[in-house]
Amino acid sequence: MIGMEHAWLLPVLPFSSFVILLLVGKYLPRRGDWLAIGAMVAAFVLFLFMMADLLGELETGAEFEGVRSGIQWLPLEELGLEIRLGFLFDQLAAVMLAVVTFVGTLIVIYSMGYMKGDPRYGWFFAVMSLFLASMTTLVLADNLLLLYAAWEGVGICSYLLIGFWHERRPAAEAAKKAFITTRIGDVGLLIGIILLWREAGTFDIREIFEFARGGGYSPEYLTLAVLMLFAGAVGKSAQFPLHVWLPDAMEGPTPVSALIHAATMVVAGVYLVSRTMPLFDLADPVALAVVVALGLTTVMLSATIGLVQTDIKRVVAYSTINSLGLMMVALGAKSVTAAMFYLFVHGFFKALLFLASGNVIHGTERQDVKELGGLQSEMPLTALAFGVGVLSMAGLIPFSGFWAKDAILHAAQSHLNAAVVGWLSFSIFLTALYMARLYLLTFTGRPRDKHAHEHAHEAPPVMLWPVLTLAVLSTVTGFWAFDQVGEALGFPGGIGRFVFFEEPESFHFTAGTAAISIVAVVVGLAVALWAWGGEAAPARRLAETFRPVHNLLLNGYYIDRFYQWIIDRVVLLAGRTLAWFDRVVVNDTGVDGPAGLGVFWGYAMKFVQTGRLPNYALAIASGVVIIAIVVLAVRV
Amino acid sequence: MIPLEHFLVLGAILFSLGVYGVLARRNAVLIIMSVELMLAAVSINFVAFAGYIAPEEFRGLVFALFVITIAAAEVGLALAIVLRLFRNRTTSNVDEVDTLRW
Numbered sequence: 157m158i159g160m161e162h163a164w165l166l167p168v169l170p171f172s173s174f175v176i177l178l179l180v181g182k183y184l185p186r187r188g189d190w191l192a193i194g195a196m197v198a199a200f201v202l203f204l205f206m207m208a209d210l211l212g213e214l215e216t217g218a219e220f221e222g223v224r225s226g227i228q229w230l231p232l233e234e235l236g237l238e239i240r241l242g243f244l245f246d247q248l249a250a251v252m253l254a255v256v257t258f259v260g261t262l263i264v265i266y267s268m269g270y271m272k273g274d275p276r277y278g279w280f281f282a283v284m285s286l287f288l289a290s291m292t293t294l295v296l297a298d299n300l301l302l303l304y305a306a307w308e309g310v311g312i313c314s315y316l317l318i319g320f321w322h323e324r325r326p327a328a329e330a331a332k333k334a335f336i337t338t339r340i341g342d343v344g345l346l347i348g349i350i351l352l353w354r355e356a357g358t359f360d361i362r363e364i365f366e367f368a369r370g371g372g373y374s375p376e377y378l379t380l381a382v383l384m385l386f387a388g389a390v391g392k393s394a395q396f397p398l399h400v401w402l403p404d405a406m407e408g409p410t411p412v413s414a415l416i417h418a419a420t421m422v423v424a425g426v427y428l429v430s431r432t433m434p435l436f437d438l439a440d441p442v443a444l445a446v447v448v449a450l451g452l453t454t455v456m457l458s459a460t461i462g463l464v465q466t467d468i469k470r471v472v473a474y475s476t477i478n479s480l481g482l483m484m485v486a487l488g489a490k491s492v493t494a495a496m497f498y499l500f501v502h503g504f505f506k507a508l509l510f511l512a513s514g515n516v517i518h519g520t521e522r523q524d525v526k527e528l529g530g531l532q533s534e535m536p537l538t539a540l541a542f543g544v545g546v547l548s549m550a551g552l553i554p555f556s557g558f559w560a561k562d563a564i565l566h567a568a569q570s571h572l573n574a575a576v577v578g579w580l581s582f583s584i585f586l587t588a589l590y591m592a593r594l595y596l597l598t599f600t601g602r603p604r605d606k607h608a609h610e611h612a613h614e615a616p617p618v619m620l621w622p623v624l625t626l627a628v629l630s631t632v633t634g635f636w637a638f639d640q641v642g643e644a645l646g647f648p649g650g651i652g653r654f655v656f657f658e659e660p661e662s663f664h665f666t667a668g669t670a671a672i673s674i675v676a677v678v679v680g681l682a683v684a685l686w687a688w689g690g691e692a693a694p695a696r697r698l699a700e701t702f703r704p705v706h707n708l709l710l711n712g713y714y715i716d717r718f719y720q721w722i723i724d725r726v727v728l729l730a731g732r733t734l735a736w737f738d739r740v741v742v743n744d745t746g747v748d749g750p751a752g753l754g755v756f757w758g759y760a761m762k763f764v765q766t767g768r769l770p771n772y773a774l775a776i777a778s779g780v781v782i783i784a785i786v787v788l789a790v791r792v
Numbered sequence: 793m794i795p796l797e798h799f800l801v802l803g804a805i806l807f808s809l810g811v812y813g814v815l816a817r818r819n820a821v822l823i824i825m826s827v828e829l830m831l832a833a834v835s836i837n838f839v840a841f842a843g844y845i846a847p848e849e850f851r852g853l854v855f856a857l858f859v860i861t862i863a864a865a866e867v868g869l870a871l872a873i874v875l876r877l878f879r880n881r882t883t884s885n886v887d888e889v890d891t892l893r894w
Contacts, residue, residue, distance in 0.1 A: 767893020769823075769886040773814050 159209035160223035163243040169195045171289035177282035187278035192285045200257040222246030244298035252295045255503035259419045262622040267411040269619035287313035299359040300349045310421045318408040330404035337401040341391020348384030379440040393425025393480045396454040406469040410514030418506040426483045430492045448488030454481030459586035464709040491567030492657040501556035505548035508626035512542035515615040520608045525597040527605035534612040539599045541627040546595045548630040550588035556634030565669045588680025596688040637663040799840035806833035820874045820884040831863045
């Protein structure tokens with residue numbers, strides 16, 4: 157019977173597919189796309205078996221600590237260190253894997269349609285396989301070192317896929333930007349891992365928890381270490397101030413945006429913090445305060461920028477940053493349940509939004525809302541699915557986003573303060589506003605580009621049914637909040653009884669928070685309808701009236717410009733100074749200096765050689781006299 | 793008996809004349825002759841010291857003989873060089889022989 161101890165197979169399946177596609181992919185029929193899809197489907201089926209096993213285990217009612225499997229990787233006996241290629245399957249990993257394997261499967265199928273005819277079709281599926289192998293390893297890793305390796309693995313796949321059309325300069329630059337920006341965070345993560353290992357002498361996550369609970373780390377040390385871990389999460393999960401790479405990452409193919417830059421990789425930071433929540437809990441409260449502060453900043457920043465962007469994928473990208481900020485706030489409130497619940501439903505509705513935008517882009521070959529509009533009649537099913545995604549993201553009852561967002565509001569209310577709830581409610585209003593704007597500008601109103609509109613057509617079935625599947629899931633997955641629904645499906649209860657930190661959190665529907673968020677969403681939708689409905693005249697008037705604000709938002713608060721300024725003025729200046737030092741001090745003085753000295757003295761001394769015999773004779777004679785005088789003087 | 797100092801003064805005068813000749817003369821043959829003068833001065837010193845300090849030994853005299861022998865050989869060699877120089881350059885003026893200067 158296949159069960160949880162076969163977790164190691166989960167990364168192995170897509171990895172084998174990657175290796176085969178890389179080596180012999182171009183000789184396979186259809187460039188081997190069926191192999192990548194087959195590996196993904198197999199991984200999903202394997203996950204279902206593991207899930208069944210896990211649920212059977214949970215039914216016994218005993219305390220469940222997860223099942224470990226794997227092999228020794230690097231035995232370093234002299235250091236008393238054993239690094240395992242070890243996998244840990246527990247509830248937290250299960251929720252994450254559900255998103256990774258299921259959404260991943262749908263998206264590779266969708267890619268068959270979207271990437272059709274691309275010259276690097278086979279390479280796309282090879283890298284997608286490598287990504288899924290890395291991602292599953294990241295989720296299942298039982299030690300921080302393996303997690304870090306997988307973390308960098310997903311980073312390199314993200315780089316390769318953002319720059320998939322690297323002939324286009326913006327794509328190549330976006331790929332570099334993403335890689336370098338996340339690398340800033342990754343250095344922090346590595347430092348954090350080293351700090352944790354230095355005291356505990358192990359990379360094993362569970363053993364580090366035990367060590368920390370036993371008071372092995374001093375509070376300041378632990379706080380520093382977890383903040384370093386969080387730096388990694390900030391980079392990967394595009395939190396302020398390292399969020400700048402995610403909107404640009406939309407240069408990649410849309411399935412990549414959906415899978416990597418929405419549903420899976422970018423939530424790795426949230427997953428990391430959830431995984432190491434016991435450490436955050438033991439550290440100084442300032443660590444979690446930092447998480448909350450950055451989360452809140454990110455939420456408001458992305459929501460306001462999202463209001464004015466015109467590229468359909470960039471708006472969705474800012475909404476992703478917005479969602480990630482919400483999850484971080486939930487984690488700051490120590491609610492792993494709320495964060496993972498949001499992560500779970502977000503995986504579906506954000507993938508849905510991206511794939512539906514992909515259909516729009518595929519159908520019209522436009523992705524700027526200024527050139528779209530009125531597509532509802534041409535692409536009814538995509539419009540319907542996109543609408544579901546918008547309402548989920550906005551969080552209208554009863555779509556999944558509502559329940560997850562409600563859990564976060566609850567957590568904020570009980571662990572943080574009313575100001576945070578107010579801040580979040582305002583961001584929810586903004587979210588509803590810009591998501592509705594995106595729908596209205598894309599699918600309703602008058603077509604702004606006649607040619608694109610006439611050309612528009614509904615997507616082929618292979619691209620349509622993954623979108624519709626995700627639309628259904630985005631509608632229903634939120635009900636997992638309720639214990640009754642969970643029990644009916646064979647879970648111990650709602651998600652709060654499945655994934656939690658320290659003690660189960662049951663979902664309580666309270667009229668107060670629900671009312672706040674429903675009012676915020678409805679007002680947001682209504683304002684959007686007023687501003688952007690029809691000819692969008694009020695919106696244009698507002699943009700004219702508040703031109704400076706509009707420009708500020710359009711340029712993303714000039715954060716990119718600011719970073720560019722730092723690079724141009726500070727980094728390059730430092731570089732030029734060092735180059736000057738190297739050229740002038742090291743090369744011209746240190747190396748050429750002694751050589752020049754030799755040349756100079758050789759030139760100066762050659763004049764001694766007059767070639768006149770009397771001069772030499774005089775030199776000899778006077779030399780003898782001087783020696784004689786010196787010898788006599790010494791004698792006396 | 794003539795005191796030793798007289799011989800030494802004669803040697804010194806001859807040697808100085810030789811040095812002056814080497815430094816001041818431009819003709820290679822005259823320079824060689826000046827060198828011979830210096831060698832003769834040294835020989836006088838040797839013989840004088842030999843006679844006044846250790847008359848029963850011959851060490852000084854033997855040195856004088858060696859000096860004469862070597863001087864003869866040296867003059868033979870040096871005159872041969874001067875001869876070749878004159879054949880090549882049609883001059884024996886050392887100022888004009890400065891090919892090795894900078």
